[in-house]
Amino acid sequence: MSYLTFFVQHSDExxxxxxxxxxxxxxxxxxxILIGVPLGLLLVHRKVLRTIALSIASILQxxxxxxxxxxxxxxxxxxxxxxxxxxxxxxxYALLPILRxxxxxxxxxxAAVLESAEAxxxxxxxxxxxxxxxxAFPFILAGIRTATIITxxxxxxxxxxxxxxxxxxxxxxxxxxxxxxxxxxxxxxxxLAILADLLLGFLxxxxxxx
Amino acid sequence: MNTKALTTSEDxxxxxxxxxxxxGGESREILSCVSLGVPHGETLVLLGRSGSGKTTLxxxxxxxxxxxxxxxxxxxxxTTDWNLIQLRRRIGYVIQDAGLFPHFTVxxxxxxxxxxxxxxxxxxxxxxxxxxxxxxxxxxxFANRRPRELSGGQRQRVGVARALAAxxxxxxxxxxxxxxxxxxxxxMQREFSALARRLGKTIVFVTHDLREALFLxxxxxxxxxxxxxxxxxxxxxxxxxxxxxxxxxxSLAINPGAPx
Numbered sequence: 001m002s003y004l005t006f007f008v009q010h011s012d013e014x015x016x017x018x019x020x021x022x023x024x025x026x027x028x029x030x031x032x033i034l035i036g037v038p039l040g041l042l043l044v045h046r047k048v049l050r051t052i053a054l055s056i057a058s059i060l061q062x063x064x065x066x067x068x069x070x071x072x073x074x075x076x077x078x079x080x081x082x083x084x085x086x087x088x089x090x091x092x093y094a095l096l097p098i099l100r101x102x103x104x105x106x107x108x109x110x111a112a113v114l115e116s117a118e119a120x121x122x123x124x125x126x127x128x129x130x131x132x133x134x135x136a137f138p139f140i141l142a143g144i145r146t147a148t149i150i151t152x153x154x155x156x157x158x159x160x161x162x163x164x165x166x167x168x169x170x171x172x173x174x175x176x177x178x179x180x181x182x183x184x185x186x187x188x189x190x191x192l193a194i195l196a197d198l199l200l201g202f203l204x205x206x207x208x209x210x
Numbered sequence: 211m212n213t214k215a216l217t218t219s220e221d222x223x224x225x226x227x228x229x230x231x232x233x234g235g236e237s238r239e240i241l242s243c244v245s246l247g248v249p250h251g252e253t254l255v256l257l258g259r260s261g262s263g264k265t266t267l268x269x270x271x272x273x274x275x276x277x278x279x280x281x282x283x284x285x286x287x288x289t290t291d292w293n294l295i296q297l298r299r300r301i302g303y304v305i306q307d308a309g310l311f312p313h314f315t316v317x318x319x320x321x322x323x324x325x326x327x328x329x330x331x332x333x334x335x336x337x338x339x340x341x342x343x344x345x346x347x348x349x350x351x352f353a354n355r356r357p358r359e360l361s362g363g364q365r366q367r368v369g370v371a372r373a374l375a376a377x378x379x380x381x382x383x384x385x386x387x388x389x390x391x392x393x394x395x396x397x398m399q400r401e402f403s404a405l406a407r408r409l410g411k412t413i414v415f416v417t418h419d420l421r422e423a424l425f426l427x428x429x430x431x432x433x434x435x436x437x438x439x440x441x442x443x444x445x446x447x448x449x450x451x452x453x454x455x456x457x458x459x460x461s462l463a464i465n466p467g468a469p470x
Contacts, residue, residue: 110307110309110312112305112306112307112308112309113309113310113311113312115274115305115309116303116305116308116309116310116311116369117309117311118274118298119272119274119298119301119303119305119382120298120299120303120322120323120372121294121295121296121297121298121299121323121326122295122322122326123295126326131311134313135312135313
């Protein structure tokens with residue numbers, strides 16, 4: 001059986017797995033953005049919290065992804081086998097690029113601009129929301145783009161803890177030494193990553209304010 | 211504080227024995243024992259070399275810095291007693307790179323303080339138009355441009371317009387024309403001097419350029435290593451017998467034929 005006929009015969013399953021994969025990524029990324037961006041805003045004026053938050057996020061990123069999934073399984077409420085655990089792990093993984101880019105974007109603004117804003121009598125909240133945030137937006141989006149691509153890749157491993165997605169084919173392919181199964185998982189995952197990269201890159205250019 | 215104080219001949223800005231030092235490993239004194247007053251309507255030029263403390267002095271006026279010792283009064287009230295936001299809204303501020311908001315159009319930059327002060331949109335638009343005309347920028351051509359689409363001189367004009375937006379009684383200017391080419395700088399100096407006379411603002415202007423000081427000032431104060439070493443009108447300043455005055459005068463003499 002050729003590769004093509006294999007993919008055509010199993011197109012329904014591949015499509016369903018791709019959707020499932022996308023679902024994992026979208027939910028995890030939404031969580032990471034909802035936590036990472038506000039947290040990044042909060043870190044601008046709080047030095048201690050910044051050190052703690054960035055350190056924790058960096059440490060999380062150093063944990064091998066398979067191990068992170070494993071660690072979460074015994075934790076009550078968020079743990080267990082299945083999608084929930086996988087989503088939490090993916091969100092934790094995506095947190096660092098988003099948090100770091102948000103913080104860097106907010107703090108790497110031309111000193112003269114911030115000095116004028118302060119001297120004009122803008123409150124620090126006004127400066128944060130009207131000056132820092134819009135100017136940091138391209139940075140934040142770049143962080144989201146990086147995080148999304150990482151998450152699409154790492155999500156293939158989520159199948160190891162029963163979360164489904166394209167990883168299911170890959171793990172089966174490894175077990176059965178079938179490159180057809182491997183490719184049925186790997187190709188859609190790669191395509192998703194490329195697509196996300198293009199889409200978010202386009203958005204980044206469109207929304208560039210300066 | 212009543213508004214009457216504005217109209218008296220009392221000094222609008224007053225420094226009383228002001229010291230300022232930065233704490234670091236060892237504390238370094240930037241200003242020592244500065245006392246001076248700026249009466250209403252004066253254009254006071256702070257002259258001095260880099261590091262003489264002129265910018266620090268300027269930032270003490272709008273509360274960006276707080277004296278280590280002594281007090282700075284604006285409209286007879288200590289800067290430490292002012293609500294800083296209210297104080298700064300009464301003080302226009304123009305710096306060397308203009309510091310325009312790159313994500314705002316020219317109109318949005320100029321109209322920012324009125325927007326924050328919750329003026330109506332029609333009033334803001336009228337004010338922006340008036341100000342752009344005042345600084346010599348045709349509103350139709352410039353209102354919707356972004357700062358990166360402007361030349362250095364145009365950016366500085368927008369900076370001046372923005373500082374004037376809420377009609378503040380005081381203007382602080384930190385080498386506003388320092389980064390401009392000589393021709394544009396001379397043009398801006400001429401126009402600004404006419405504008406300053408017309409608006410009757412109290413202006414504190416920082417520069418290291420003696421010629422600019424002589425041209426714009428109603429009074430020049432010379433700072434050296436954080437202390438006021440000479441003070442005089444442009445007419446009398448050059449006659450002051452002080453080594454730093456002579457050093458500045460000598461800097462003019464390098465260019466033969468420079469008007470003094």
